[in-house]
Amino acid sequence: xxxxxxxxxxxxxxxxxxxxxxxxxxxxxxxxxxxxxxxxxxxxxxxxxxxxxxxxxxxxxxxxxxxxxxxxxxxxxxxxxxxxxxxxxxxxxxxxxxxxxxxxxxxxxxxxxxxxxxxxxxxxxxxxxxxxxxxxxxxxxxxxxxxxxxxxxxxxxxxxxxxxxxxxxxxxxxxxxxxxxxxxxxxxxxxxxxxxxxxxxxxxxxxxxxxxxxxxxxxxxxxxxxxxxxxxxxxxxxxxxxxxxxxxxxxxxxxxxxxxxxxxxxxxxxxxxxxxxxxxxxxxxxxxxxxxxxxxxxxxxxxxxxxxxxxxxxxxxxxxxxxxxxxxxxxxxxxxxxxxxxxxxxxxxxxxxxxxxxxxxxxxxxxxxxxxxxxxxxxxxxxxxxxxxxxxxxxxxxxxxxxxxxxxxxxxxxx
Amino acid sequence: xxxxxxxxxxxxxxxxxxxxxxxxxxxxxxxxxxxxxxxxxxxxxxxxxxxxxxxxxxxxxxxxxxxxxxxxxxxxxxxxxxxxxxxxxxxxxxxxxxxxxxxxxxxxxxxxxxxxxxxxxxxxxxxxxxxxxxxxxxxxxxxxxxxxxxxxxxxxxxxxxxxxxxxxxxxxxxxxxxxxxxxxxxxxxxxxxxxxxxxxxxxxxxxxxxxxxxxxxxxxxxxxxxxxxxxxxxxxxxxxxxxxxxxxxxxxxxxxxxxxxxxxxxxxxxxxxxxxxxxxxxxxxxxxxxxxxxxxxxxxxxxxxxxxxxxxxxxxxxxxxxxxxxxxxxxxxxxxxxxxxxxxxxxxxxxxxxxxxxxxxxxxxxxxxxxxxxxxxxxxxxxxxxxxxxxxxxxxxxxxxxxxxxxxxxxxxxx
Numbered sequence: 001x002x003x004x005x006x007x008x009x010x011x012x013x014x015x016x017x018x019x020x021x022x023x024x025x026x027x028x029x030x031x032x033x034x035x036x037x038x039x040x041x042x043x044x045x046x047x048x049x050x051x052x053x054x055x056x057x058x059x060x061x062x063x064x065x066x067x068x069x070x071x072x073x074x075x076x077x078x079x080x081x082x083x084x085x086x087x088x089x090x091x092x093x094x095x096x097x098x099x100x101x102x103x104x105x106x107x108x109x110x111x112x113x114x115x116x117x118x119x120x121x122x123x124x125x126x127x128x129x130x131x132x133x134x135x136x137x138x139x140x141x142x143x144x145x146x147x148x149x150x151x152x153x154x155x156x157x158x159x160x161x162x163x164x165x166x167x168x169x170x171x172x173x174x175x176x177x178x179x180x181x182x183x184x185x186x187x188x189x190x191x192x193x194x195x196x197x198x199x200x201x202x203x204x205x206x207x208x209x210x211x212x213x214x215x216x217x218x219x220x221x222x223x224x225x226x227x228x229x230x231x232x233x234x235x236x237x238x239x240x241x242x243x244x245x246x247x248x249x250x251x252x253x254x255x256x257x258x259x260x261x262x263x264x265x266x267x268x269x270x271x272x273x274x275x276x277x278x279x280x281x282x283x284x285x286x287x288x289x290x291x292x293x294x295x296x297x298x299x300x301x302x303x304x305x306x307x308x309x310x311x312x313x314x315x316x317x318x319x320x321x322x323x324x325x326x327x328x329x330x331x332x333x334x335x336x337x338x339x340x341x342x343x344x345x346x347x348x349x350x351x352x353x354x355x356x357x358x359x360x361x362x363x364x365x366x367x368x369x370x371x372x373x374x375x376x377x378x379x380x381x382x383x384x385x386x387x388x389x390x391x392x393x394x395x396x397x398x399x400x401x402x403x404x405x406x407x408x409x410x411x412x413x414x415x
Numbered sequence: 416x417x418x419x420x421x422x423x424x425x426x427x428x429x430x431x432x433x434x435x436x437x438x439x440x441x442x443x444x445x446x447x448x449x450x451x452x453x454x455x456x457x458x459x460x461x462x463x464x465x466x467x468x469x470x471x472x473x474x475x476x477x478x479x480x481x482x483x484x485x486x487x488x489x490x491x492x493x494x495x496x497x498x499x500x501x502x503x504x505x506x507x508x509x510x511x512x513x514x515x516x517x518x519x520x521x522x523x524x525x526x527x528x529x530x531x532x533x534x535x536x537x538x539x540x541x542x543x544x545x546x547x548x549x550x551x552x553x554x555x556x557x558x559x560x561x562x563x564x565x566x567x568x569x570x571x572x573x574x575x576x577x578x579x580x581x582x583x584x585x586x587x588x589x590x591x592x593x594x595x596x597x598x599x600x601x602x603x604x605x606x607x608x609x610x611x612x613x614x615x616x617x618x619x620x621x622x623x624x625x626x627x628x629x630x631x632x633x634x635x636x637x638x639x640x641x642x643x644x645x646x647x648x649x650x651x652x653x654x655x656x657x658x659x660x661x662x663x664x665x666x667x668x669x670x671x672x673x674x675x676x677x678x679x680x681x682x683x684x685x686x687x688x689x690x691x692x693x694x695x696x697x698x699x700x701x702x703x704x705x706x707x708x709x710x711x712x713x714x715x716x717x718x719x720x721x722x723x724x725x726x727x728x729x730x731x732x733x734x735x736x737x738x739x740x741x742x743x744x745x746x747x748x749x750x751x752x753x754x755x756x757x758x759x760x761x762x763x764x765x766x767x768x769x770x771x772x773x774x775x776x777x778x779x780x781x782x783x784x785x786x787x788x789x790x791x792x793x794x795x796x797x798x799x800x801x802x803x804x805x806x807x808x809x810x811x812x813x814x815x816x817x818x819x820x821x822x823x824x825x826x827x828x829x830x
Contacts, residue, residue: 032476032480032481034481034483039483041483041484044484045479045483045484047480047483048475048476048479048480052475053472053475053476053480056471056472056475056704057468057471057472060463060467060468060471060650060708061447061463061468063651064460064463064650064651065447065462065463065468066447066449068449068454068456068460068462068779069456069459069460069779069781071651072827072828072829073827073828073829076828077651078828078829079828103518103519103522104518104673104698104699104700105699106671106673106674106698106699107518107522107671107673107698107699110670110671114561130685131685133674133683134674134677134680134683134684134685135673135674135699137685137686137687138672138673138674138676138677138687139671139672139673141672141686141687142669142670142671142672142687143670145668145670146529146561146670148563154685180683235475235479235702235703235704236478236479236486236492236702236703236704237699237700237701237702237703238702238704239702253560254557255525255557255558255560255561256521256522256525256554256557257553257554257556257557258519258521258522258550258553258554259521259548259549259550259553261553262549262553265549266784266828266829266830267784268548268549268783268784269549270545270546270549270552270569271552271556272552272553272556272557283519283521283522284519284520284521284522284550284652285519285652286652286702287650287651287652287653287654287701287702287704287705287708288650288651288652289471289650289651289653289702289704289705289707289708290702290704290705292704293475293702293704364483364484366484368683369681369682369683412487412488413487413488413491413493413494413681414487414488414493414681415681
């Protein structure tokens with residue numbers, strides 16, 4: 001059978017053939033996968049790379065345990081936020097010195113929103129989208145509360161952007177991929193539109209970094225934030241990354257002016273002087289144990305071709321969407337390839353117990369209130385065949401009604 | 416020989432006797448110590464507890480690797496910032512629900528300073544001390560820059576507090592123990608004085624938490640920040656902790672309003688509603704790998720009597736100070752026990768190469784520009800005898816002039 005990697009498979013046989021020809025197949029051995037399961041939640045928490053425990057162990061036992069404070073120089077701890085940022089840069093189309101690893105998405109967004117409002121004096125509105133991941137909206141509220149007349153305006157949908165892009169808008173913040181629906185926005189077109197209105201653009205890359213090729217430079221994006229614990233597999237709640245276009249480096253002022261953003265942190269001066277470049281977005285230093293997880297996973301990402309990831313991602317999501325639609329399920333994720341990321345959301349009134357029944361069968365997705373089943377597709381460690389089988393499992397769970405069992409309705413603190 | 420634990424030993428024999436009678440001696444086996452050295456830098460980076468690698472391994476391989484997202488419920492990840500905060504609380508004299516683990520000292524101080532300025536409308540001054548650890552001063556600059564008329568005023572010394580405590584002062588932030596000199600401030604008296612002036616008090620506990628008993632409740636402290644990677648041994652750049660007195664919980668507003676400070680983070684609401692209690696100081700979630708280091712070390716701290724730690728600390732620092740003074744060295748740290756923390760600073764014009772020569776002999780202290788040698792004393796893993804021997808090593812390095820060797824003048828990125 002000849003294999004076209006751009007084809008969406010419509011049979012298990014086709015899936016087996018695609019797996020046999022998969023140029024990314026070798027990456028699967030890099031990951032620790034559930035013994036009897038298919039993990040479709042890499043968009044929430046990426047799985048553990050096989051190499052990570054040893055990198056963490058070395059960091060704990062050798063660097064911390066044996067070399068102690070000498071590790072700042074001996075193991076170049078001091079440069080890690082920059083060096084790891086430079087390794088993330090090619091994954092998001094940034095240049096060297098434009099990405100730094102620090103803090104969390106929320107804290108980094110706080111810095112960027114404040115910096116953006118200061119770069120547009122006289123403008124006082126931060127524009128977001130009501131359906132964005134809530135922490136972005138909450139942080140926008142927190143930041144605008146610090147500016148006289150500041151306000152955070154939430155669009156009902158990104159499609160309403162034109163109507164709200166007036167001359168009070170200092171900055172627009174949007175997620176490139178919607179965390180619930182998986183909808184992918186047109187970064188180039190939206191950024192250009194925002195710039196024409198005189199505002200700055202911040203992209204949240206949490207659900208796109210590592211899931212598809214991104215070109216922040218070509219899109220002339222001003223700022224971006226992203227996490228490393230979803231598609232990038234750096235570990236639960238691993239540090240975030242922050243992008244700032246080089247053209248802004250000399251003029252930005254962010255308020256979280258911790259000592260690692262100082263021009264000479266080890267001179268211990270009493271007065272603040274920001275360093276040059278992306279370093280002025282640092283605050284304090286990330287946990288070295290947390291950074292170990294990022295160091296380990298980037299050894300894999302250094303070798304990944306994101307165009308291949310994107311092609312396989314579209315095939316996997318396309319396959320899943322087609323199978324769901326064939327059963328009459330309501331797929332919330334756009335069918336057009338250019339409009340979706342690497343996840344699929346299915347609406348069902350009993351989404352919660354259905355997801356639990358699927359998990360019992362070894363197909364691990366997640367639930368988002370009130371009625372969405374959400375499935376993430378990670379081309380480096382999923383095969384076409386298991387995605388096919390996962391779609392069949394969903395079919396069987398619904399057809400059998402097994403999700404009605406009482407045990408599937410029990411909710412934990414985190415749903 | 417009879418042993419008085421309050422005595423400062425003046426001979427090696429006395430040290431041996433004190434070690435034999437040391438009620439904290441058993442803790443030493445809990446720590447991984449340099450094979451042929453004496454680590455006097457636990458005030459910068461605490462050593463690795465023996466139990467930590469296994470706790471980290473379990474977190475990485477079992478919780479992340481095997482249980483993945485189910486760990487949020489199965490291993491109660493979701494409550495960790497609160498549960499770990501409640502275990503730190505007795506170490507600082509706080510009540511249950513008054514301490515939370517999150518972010519870094521710098522980020523937490525930013526939250527508290529902003530909250531304090533909002534609690535004192537009409538007042539616009541943040542008062543600090545010029546010799547405080549710089550990140551506190553830089554953050555105070557960053558925060559006051561966000562308030563109309565806000566200003567950060569640095570006292571030449573805490574002894575000048577009275578002269579500057581006017582009715583524009585909203586909040587005073589001070590380190591309980593000076594990071595360079597080791598001077599310990601009177602928390603009760605200063606807090607009371609600040610309150611009489613109508614201002615709020617924030618203490619930085621980085622150099623005191625785990626080094627001596629602290630009673631935030633008795634001192635009626637409003638807010639505090641601290642780190643966990645020095646005397647608490649949670650690992651390099653481990654997460655910080657934040658204390659807020661319960662009486663402020665209902666009225667504080669901090670601006671880093673990430674989703675974990677929301678009343679219902681997993682309801683994914685678009686509008687911000689702060690949770691009740693200490694949780695409103697959360698922003699995002701700390702790295703689970705970083706938290707593993709804290710979980711491990713708190714298993715030790717749960718069993719520690721801080722009064723015993725303080726008694727031994729005063730004996731160790733007293734011994735070191737007396738030996739240095741006997742050689743005519745300039746000891747910067749106060750001689751009176753009630754005025755010093757658990758570290759000793761010695762001024763010497765050639766402090767940098769002298770510290771390097773000491774390190775080559777296995778006595779690991781550190782250098783603080785321009786002319787200080789700094790030595791930290793951690794009673795849980797240091798013996799009286801090795802501190803005695805360390806003082807002798809310093810004596811020999813200076814007497815021999817061996818520090819003049821060229822190799823001791825080479826500086827790394829971090830000094």
